[in-house]
Amino acid sequence: MTKTTISEVYQYVDQEVTIGAWLANKRSSGKIAFLQLRDGTGFIQGVVVKSEVEEEVFQLAKAITQESSIYVTGKVQKDERSPFGYELSVNKIEVIQQAVDYPITPKKHGTEFLMDHRHLWLRARRQHAMMKIRNEIIRATYEFFNEHGFVKVDPPILTGSAPEGTTELFHTKYFDEDAFLSQSGQLYMEAAAMALGKVFSFGPTFRAEKSKTRRHLIEFWMIEPEMAFCKFEDSLVIQEEYVSYLVQAVLKNCNLELQTLGRDISKLEKIKAPFPRITYDDAIKRLHEKGFNDIEWGDDFGAPHETVIAESFDKPVFITHYPTSLKPFYMEPHPERDEVVLCADLIAPEGYGEIIGGSERIYDYDLLKKRIQEHGLDVDAYKWYLDLRQYGAVPHSGFGLGLERTVAWISGVEHVRETIPFPRLLNRLYP
Incomplete structure (x- = not known):
């Protein structure tokens, strides 16, 4: 047989x-x-x-x-x-x-009940479809970066310092030292890029952020490329090509899964590079025109702001050149406007918010050291990072794509908790 x-x-x-x-x-x-x-x-x-x-x-x-x-x-x-x-x-x-009294019957169940039985809920047709789409995005990620000459590098999960400060990090003891669960592998990927040219990582990251929104997880997975001899504009081109590649791969290889989820495929078929770009200044003006008069220059955008901006486009949109005060210490300032940095967030359409954050990195030793001090960080903890600016510093750029938000957007599901096998939420560590 x-x-x-x-x-x-x-x-x-x-x-x-x-x-x-x-x-x-x-x-x-x-x-x-x-x-x-x-x-x-x-x-x-x-x-x-x-x-x-x-x-x-x-x-x-x-x-x-x-x-x-x-x-x-x-x-x-x-x-x-x-x-x-x-x-x-x-x-x-x-x-x-022979299974007896399987708890998830064909009748409708509440979200908390289903989350308590996540180990079984994964078997459902809808959850199966999302895991298959997640897997295709991961497969296509490796394929894209391998085809473009990137080398996969694995940064550590336990770190002694943080790229964006330690206020939202999980603290632990590393024998007799303080350590933190990584919120990003970026700093280590910069070191790897100085050795290997173009690199990317794919691994878990952690944020001790007490948020309950549909866009947030405590533990999530990030794809973080870093590129030597790469200016800000060059990085944007890689980002839009990469995201387009992911969407087209899912359309090609997960058609049945998209049907299972009831996804409007016509919206995904429009996702091809290049993507529109607006500056932070433009975004503020657009928000004022839409009635958001309470937001001022220098304020960060929340989910409602990102959604309103994205509604004007049928593709992801880059918002570029944010105020220096809103961004981490390592971002390269605009050559003609010190109050903004060479960075961009990529906002997905249909209300899914930011899926990529990226920037050109500071490669001047003195400026980087100054920024570290201005952010109240321990210079000694970043000595190795400063070394990268002393021994063959070059212009370099990178970005991070949040896997779960990207899966949610491409799948058309409302909450990121369904896009990861076993979500870690503010009040959930089980199962």
Whole structure:
């Protein structure tokens, strides 16, 4: 007997195969049982016709409980009515383990209940679709940067200093020293770029920020490229090409998952470089025109501001040249305006907010040291970082893309908590 997976059944049309699966759901009449099967690679309907199988097989099909594990054997058939395109005409069932009282029934459940059962909720068709899209974005990320000559580098998760101060970091003891969980690998990636030219990292980051918004997680994953001999404008081009690449990869390889989520694909089809760009100054003017008269030059943007700005565009939009006072110490000042820095946030359309933050980095030793002191940071803790400006300093730029926000936007889901397998939220460390 040929063993295969649901994703591979297209190779065996009109042939008999065996699939190891779980019963996601079922319905039956007196003569036919319809089994919704999943195996991790996808979902398929198994049809058991009473007149075509032994009586014990049909009774077993009616008796199997939700999320029981089984082996099913049957003939693969094309089915134009199915989004997947195939179904299985079942003639044999072997129960591996019969599940009892599976807690997530087909009825509607509250979010807190589902989050308490996240280890099981991941099995649902919608959650499965989001994890597949997340995986495709990760796959496409590696492909894009490898094709563009970047080297993957892994920065440490435990650090003795922070790129943006320590007020929102998780503190721990590192034997007899203070240490923090990383909020960004950027500083280390700058060191790597001075050795390898173009590098990127992909790993977990942590923010001890007491936020409960739909855009925030305590633990999230960041893709952080850093490029030597790269000016601010050069970095923007890489960013828009990268984001376009991700969207097109999902459109190409996750069409079924996007359908499952009910995503409006026409909006994603418009996401191709180049992206529009406006300055912070322009953004302030736009907000005043939209009635946000309480925001002044020098104020940071919140979610409502970003959403209103993004509504004018059907692609992500760069907001460039923020005030120096709003940004971290390492950003290169504008050559003609010391009050703003060479930075940009990339704001996704449809209200999903910032998905990328990036800048050109200061490469002048004296200026960087001054900025560290002005931010009240310990110069000794950043000695190694200052060394990069003493031994062959070059213009360099980089950015960070938040994976979960990007998955949420491309998937069209409302809250980032569904875009990571086991979310860490302000009041959630379980499961």
